[in-house]
Each structure stands twice: as structure tokens, then as C-alpha cells.
Amino acid sequence: MLCDTARAVFAEASATGMTPIEEAGFDLLLVSEDQGGFGGDWGDVDAVLQIAGVAVPELPVAEFIVNEALLAAATVSLMAGAMAQAFALSIDHVNTRQQFGRPLGKFQAVQQSLAVMACEVRAVDAAAAALAARLDAVGRDPLAADFEIAAAKLRANRAVGVVTAIAHQVHGAIGFTGEYDLHRVTIPLMRWRSAQGNDAHWAQILGRQVGGFGGRGLWEAMAARGA
Amino acid sequence: MQGFALYPFDPPGDVAALRTDLRGWLAMNQPQDDVVARANCWASFDPDFSRALGAAGYVGMTLPAQYGGGDHHPLERYVVIEELLAAGAPVGAHWIADRQTGPLILRYGSEEQRERYLPGIAKGELYACIGLSEPGAGSDLAAVRTIARETTEGWRINGQKIWTTGAHFSHIMLALVRTEEGSERNAGLSQLLIDLDTPGITIRPIIDMAGHHDFNEVFFDDVLVPHGALVGTRGQGWKQVTAELGLERSGPERYLSSHALLAALVDAAGPDPDPAVAGLIGELTAEMWTLRQLSMSTAAKLAAGEDPMVEASVVKELGNAFEQDMPRRVQAIVDCAWDGDTDLAKLLRALLIASPSFSLRGGTREVIRGIIARGLGLR
Structure with missing residues (x-):
């Protein structure tokens, strides 16, 4: 239901700006019910921001829902949503567009590219979901989820290059036009890779943290932080 | 790919205690193998270790007690496998029997076959190919x-x-x-x-x-x-073989086979790593963490009786790429003699040479991508 509401509100906002989102009260998503909010968890934030990543990538929806310290985590969800959309558009295109007398998706070279893309999209979706589980487990304390935030944002960043490249490649020229919808998600993906810490930023932070764990400590930390 | 959200990994019992007990047991019982044997340790054949592990109740964990098994949940076994691989324990002798053959005999085998083979498998004494x-x-x-x-x-x-x-x-x-x-x-x-x-x-x-x-x-x-x-x-x-391959493609060995190399890299870099090495450690850690989430989700789905063929193939594809890339990327950044005798040098050489097989065994990269494409409805 939350997702249906988000889709409807964001559709309106894509034409008119932030006002419908403000009026719908999305800033209360994480506020507890006894304080007049929705009492949602980060799983809800993830779901809503994945939709925002597709519908209104240019609007500051993440900033409206979460505080500054959690913006990197929120950006992972926006990216997961946008990647899922780039993937859906690509699948639709290769099933529809015919060349050499058959749909593009029937060519092995195209199938193999889309399989690679599917793995990346799935990885980022998993990273966003695992980050959400960690944030909810530690009361959304960004310091207690520092490892997961770094790992998830870094993994999402690294997927951007592969996902945008394959999406555009399988679309051919039509995907490069202003008229077609693909750039509405691929340009935001390129932007989000830099926003809230690029690859090098998070790789240094995570690498130094792991250096502190030591070789055996890395496994012990990872096992202790989930399951 | 819709509705692909993570399946909750929620084993029964006290997982932390399970890990602690096993780590304690390994500290007493794991042979002091060469560092290279600790990498890719699911190919290390050591029947004495397999027998001891079986006697301690860590083999055939999911088989019913009537056949000598431990009656444990599949996700408890998953946790045990993680710890064994992370420690580099020599599990090669019983690996296939424990992972595939035992469960398959339980699922499809006759009563006579179960009684004949499963107790030996659970003891860590009967090996399969x-x-x-x-x-x-x-x-x-x-x-x-x-x-x-x-x-x-x-x-x-x-x-x-x-x-x-x-x-x-x-x-x-x-x-x-x-x-x-x-x-x-x-x-x-x-x-x-x-x-x-x-x-x-x-x-x-x-x-x-x-x-x-x-x-x-x-x-x-x-x-x-x-x-x-x-x-x-x-x-x-x-049909039976296809179901069996799901067990082969998505387990913790997909992100822990080369773990000894990552651990050695972290130890060699020390607590204040050089920026280039820190960056590489960060990237490898992010990949491993993500793979672990995917693998645990797939294991949970398998345990719930579903057949996550595509997800299992995604784990294999990403896991093989991770483990194959790791030694190449380490070699590109760390100055380390080809025939050096440090742990890092020995592991690097061994894994560079072993790595071509990672995307061949258990289904080639191209076959696995084809399975994913079929799952996407393209074939």
C-alpha cells in the first residue's frame, strides 16, 4: 500500500515538484506513530526511495525523508530503483525490437550482456536490502552501520558503470535520444555515483576499517554483523 | 527480476554459540596446514580430519537422526560451512558427499539406499563423486x-x-x-x-x-x-540433476574459497594500509559482503523448499568473477615476487594458477549466463 501511495504521489510530483510529496507527509515516514508519524522502518524507506529513484530522480526526496548522516544509505536505494528500471527498459526493448528477422533478445551476445546486467542489478538490490536490515537492527545509528553503508554504497557505485553501459548498448541509438526514457535513469545513476561518496571515497574508508580488523578479524566482524 | 527481495536468513537456535563452539573445536582439531592448502580448502583431502569432524557432528548435519545425521536445519549447516571455509579447514574428502550426494539420496533414494549410504556419509567416512x-x-x-x-x-x-x-x-x-x-x-x-x-x-x-x-x-x-x-x-x-546443481552453485564456497588471500592481504598491509592497498581491500570487502547477502538469501530460499535456479546462478556468476579477479587485482597492486615465500606470495601464485578453473567447474560462465537469460525469459 505504501508503494502504491508513493507511486501515485511521485507521479504527480514529477509534473509539479515537491509539493505533493510534502503534502503527503513523507517526512513523517520514519517518525514513530506516537509522535504522529507513520512508524516506518528502513525497509519502507528503501521501498519508497527505489520508486523515487525511477519516478522523480531530480527531486530531493531522500533529503526530505532522512537526515544528512543517512543520505549515503538512502542513495543506495535510489540507485537500486533506477538500476531496476534501466534493466526493465532493456528487457522490454530487446523483446520488442527486431533485427535480422528476430527480437534482439534471441541473440546470444545480447542474452549474455543482459545476464551480466541482471547480476549487477540483483547485487545492488541485495546490498540495499541488507543495509536496510542492518540499519533497522541498530536503531538507524549510522555509526553502528558504518561498515554496511560503506560496502553498500561502494557496491552500488561499482555497478553503475556496468549497468548504464549495457543498458545503452542493448538499446542502440534510440536509448541515446532525449525522447526515450532511458536517460531519465542512467544520467541520475551517473550523478549518484559521485554523490555521497564516490568509489575511492568509500573504498578508502572501508579498506582502513578492515585494516583495523586484521585478516582473521575481517571474517569475525562480518559474521558477527549479520546472521 | 521483480519481487527478488532478500529472503530472510534466520536459522533456528543460537547461531553465535554455534560459531563459537565450532571455532573452539577447530582451534583444537584443525591440522596446521600450509597456507596454500587453506585456500581452496574444499579441494584438500584429509580423511582423518573428515572423520573427526563427523564424530563432532559437523558432517551430514541436515540428515535425519535415524540415518546418523544431526537433524539440523539447512541454515545451521550453512553457518558451519562458512566457518570451516573461513578457517581453511581441509573439508575436501567429504565435501561432495555432504553437500550434494547425501541430500540427494535422502530426497530421491530408496529406503535401502538411505540406510546403506547415509550413516557413512554423516560419519565423514564415505566419500562420493x-x-x-x-x-x-x-x-x-x-x-x-x-x-x-x-x-x-x-x-x-x-x-x-x-x-x-x-x-x-x-x-x-x-x-x-x-x-x-x-x-x-x-x-x-x-x-x-x-x-x-x-x-x-x-x-x-x-x-x-x-x-x-x-x-x-x-x-x-x-x-x-x-x-x-x-x-x-x-x-x-x-530433472534430479538440475535440482542438485542448485546446491552446488550458491553456497558459501562462492565467496570464501579465496578468503585466505584476502586475509593475507589485510595482514600484510597492516593496520595503516597504503592508500592503493586500502582501496583494493575496500572494494574486495564490499563485493564479498554483497555476495554473502545474496548467497544467504538463496540458501534461505532453498531451505524453504523453493527452487531458486536463477538466484543460484547469479551467486555463482558473481562469486566466480570475484574469486577470479581477486588474485589478478592483488597482483596488479602489490609488489610481490612470483616465487616469494611469504604467505601472500604463495597464495597469490597458487590462486592465479587455480583461477582459470573457477568459471569452468560446475557450469561454465557462458552456460551460467545462459541459465540466467532463460530465467529472464529471453530463451
């Missing part, structure tokens, strides 16, 4: 030609398997054979459980490029096995 590939059936598994003809005395088998890991130390082979003469492709195939000391079986080693003896050729020359060797339903071999 998988007879799939043949000279003319590599990636194209449906081209299997080894034939088993039903006679009054039993099944008479003629043909050849190849690339059979561990056949030289295994007691049994679970083989995919053609039981309907003249059948084509994936019809007419069945699974037979073959005792490898049966007359007419010849096993010849194939030495790999690292100089190791892991895989073999296995020849069947008029080999007679009893009627009771058939596993499951005659003619349903393809």
Missing part, C-alpha cells in the same frame, strides 16, 4: 552417452566419464546415464549410484596445470550394478 561430464558432453550435458541397459541381473553400464573430481578417493559415484536406448537429449536419462569397487571400473588420473590430482577419467566396461542402484525415477535423471 559426481559422474556428469563425458568426452562428448561438457557444457552440453544432455549429450551424455554412457548407457545402462537393464538386464535380469541388474544394470549393465558401458561408457566413460571425465573431469570427475575426487573419483580416486571416493567410494561411490552418482552418475547420470542413459537408461533408454535411442533416447535423445535430456529424455531417457537416469541417476545410478555406483560402488566404485565394482569390477569393470577403471579410474585414471588427470593432472591439472598446477600439478594437482583432483579430477579423473572413469571408464565403465560392462559394469554390472544391482537393480537397486537406480536413484529416484527412471527417466527423470535430468
Whole structure:
């Protein structure tokens, strides 16, 4: 239901700006019910921001829902949503567009590219979901989820290059036009890779943290932080 | 890809205690193997260790107690496998029997087969190999030609398997054979459980490029096995094998086989790593963490009785790429002599040489991507 509401509100906002989102009260998503909010968890934030990543990538929806310290985590969800959309558009295109007398998706070279893309999209979706589980487990304390935030944002960043490249490649020229919808998600993906810490930023932070764990400590930390 | 959200990984019982107990047991019982043996440790054959591990209750964990198993939840076993691999324990002898053959016999086998084989598997004493590939059936598994003809005395088998890991130390082979003469492709195939000391079986080693003896050729020359060797339903071999491969493709070995190298890199870099090395450690850690989430989710789905064929293939594809890239990326950044005798140098050399096989065994990269594409509806 939350997702249906988000889709409807964001559709309106894509034409008119932030006002419908403000009026719908999305800033209360994480506020507890006894304080007049929705009492949602980060799983809800993830779901809503994945939709925002597709519908209104240019609007500051993440900033409206979460505080500054959690913006990197929120950006992972926006990216997961946008990647899922780039993937859906690509699948639709290769099933529809015919060349050499058959749909593009029937060519092995195209199938193999889309399989690679599917793995990346799935990885980022998993990273966003695992980050959400960690944030909810530690009361959304960004310091207690520092490892997961770094790992998830870094993994999402690294997927951007592969996902945008394959999406555009399988679309051919039509995907490069202003008229077609693909750039509405691929340009935001390129932007989000830099926003809230690029690859090098998070790789240094995570690498130094792991250096502190030591070789055996890395496994012990990872096992202790989930399951 | 819709509705692909993570499946919750929620084993029963106290997982932290399970890890602590096993780590304590390993501290007392794990042999002090060379660092290279600790990498890719699911290929390290050590029957004494397997037997001790079985006696401690860490083999055949998910099998029912009536067959000598531990009656544990599959996700408890998952946790144990994680710890064994992270520690580099030599689990190669019982690996295939514990991971695939035991569960398959439980699922499809006759009561007689269960009673005959499962207790030995759970003790860590009975080892198995998988007879799939043949000279003319590599990636194209449906081209299997080894034939088993039903006679009054039993099944008479003629043909050849190849690339059979561990056949030289295994007691049994679970083989995919053609039981309907003249059948084509994936019809007419069945699974037979073959005792490898049966007359007419010849096993010849194939030495790999690292100089190791892991895989073999296995020849069947008029080999007679009893009627009771058939596993499951005659003619349903393809379906049974496909289900089995899900177990092979998505476990913790997909992100922990090369863990010794990452650990050695972290130790060599020290608590204040050089920026280039820190960046590499960060990237590898992010990949490993993500893979672990995917693998745990797939394991939870399998445990819930679903058949996550595509997800299992995603884990294999990403896991193989991660483990294959890791030594190459370490080599590109860390200055380390090819024949150096530090842990890092020895692991790096061993894994660089082993790494081409990662995207070949258990289904080539191209086959796995084809399975994913089929799951996407493209084929």
C-alpha cells in the first residue's frame, strides 16, 4: 500500500515538484506513530526511495525523508530503483525490437550482456536490502552501520558503470535520444555515483576499517554483523 | 527480476554459540596446514580430519537422526560451512558427499539406499563423486552417452566419464546415464549410484596445470550394478540433476574459497594500509559482503523448499568473477615476487594458477549466463 501511495504521489510530483510529496507527509515516514508519524522502518524507506529513484530522480526526496548522516544509505536505494528500471527498459526493448528477422533478445551476445546486467542489478538490490536490515537492527545509528553503508554504497557505485553501459548498448541509438526514457535513469545513476561518496571515497574508508580488523578479524566482524 | 527481495536468513537456535563452539573445536582439531592448502580448502583431502569432524557432528548435519545425521536445519549447516571455509579447514574428502550426494539420496533414494549410504556419509567416512561430464558432453550435458541397459541381473553400464573430481578417493559415484536406448537429449536419462569397487571400473588420473590430482577419467566396461542402484525415477535423471546443481552453485564456497588471500592481504598491509592497498581491500570487502547477502538469501530460499535456479546462478556468476579477479587485482597492486615465500606470495601464485578453473567447474560462465537469460525469459 505504501508503494502504491508513493507511486501515485511521485507521479504527480514529477509534473509539479515537491509539493505533493510534502503534502503527503513523507517526512513523517520514519517518525514513530506516537509522535504522529507513520512508524516506518528502513525497509519502507528503501521501498519508497527505489520508486523515487525511477519516478522523480531530480527531486530531493531522500533529503526530505532522512537526515544528512543517512543520505549515503538512502542513495543506495535510489540507485537500486533506477538500476531496476534501466534493466526493465532493456528487457522490454530487446523483446520488442527486431533485427535480422528476430527480437534482439534471441541473440546470444545480447542474452549474455543482459545476464551480466541482471547480476549487477540483483547485487545492488541485495546490498540495499541488507543495509536496510542492518540499519533497522541498530536503531538507524549510522555509526553502528558504518561498515554496511560503506560496502553498500561502494557496491552500488561499482555497478553503475556496468549497468548504464549495457543498458545503452542493448538499446542502440534510440536509448541515446532525449525522447526515450532511458536517460531519465542512467544520467541520475551517473550523478549518484559521485554523490555521497564516490568509489575511492568509500573504498578508502572501508579498506582502513578492515585494516583495523586484521585478516582473521575481517571474517569475525562480518559474521558477527549479520546472521 | 521483480519481487527478488532478500529472503530472510534466520536459522533456528543460537547461531553465535554455534560459531563459537565450532571455532573452539577447530582451534583444537584443525591440522596446521600450509597456507596454500587453506585456500581452496574444499579441494584438500584429509580423511582423518573428515572423520573427526563427523564424530563432532559437523558432517551430514541436515540428515535425519535415524540415518546418523544431526537433524539440523539447512541454515545451521550453512553457518558451519562458512566457518570451516573461513578457517581453511581441509573439508575436501567429504565435501561432495555432504553437500550434494547425501541430500540427494535422502530426497530421491530408496529406503535401502538411505540406510546403506547415509550413516557413512554423516560419519565423514564415505566419500562420493559426481559422474556428469563425458568426452562428448561438457557444457552440453544432455549429450551424455554412457548407457545402462537393464538386464535380469541388474544394470549393465558401458561408457566413460571425465573431469570427475575426487573419483580416486571416493567410494561411490552418482552418475547420470542413459537408461533408454535411442533416447535423445535430456529424455531417457537416469541417476545410478555406483560402488566404485565394482569390477569393470577403471579410474585414471588427470593432472591439472598446477600439478594437482583432483579430477579423473572413469571408464565403465560392462559394469554390472544391482537393480537397486537406480536413484529416484527412471527417466527423470535430468530433472534430479538440475535440482542438485542448485546446491552446488550458491553456497558459501562462492565467496570464501579465496578468503585466505584476502586475509593475507589485510595482514600484510597492516593496520595503516597504503592508500592503493586500502582501496583494493575496500572494494574486495564490499563485493564479498554483497555476495554473502545474496548467497544467504538463496540458501534461505532453498531451505524453504523453493527452487531458486536463477538466484543460484547469479551467486555463482558473481562469486566466480570475484574469486577470479581477486588474485589478478592483488597482483596488479602489490609488489610481490612470483616465487616469494611469504604467505601472500604463495597464495597469490597458487590462486592465479587455480583461477582459470573457477568459471569452468560446475557450469561454465557462458552456460551460467545462459541459465540466467532463460530465467529472464529471453530463451
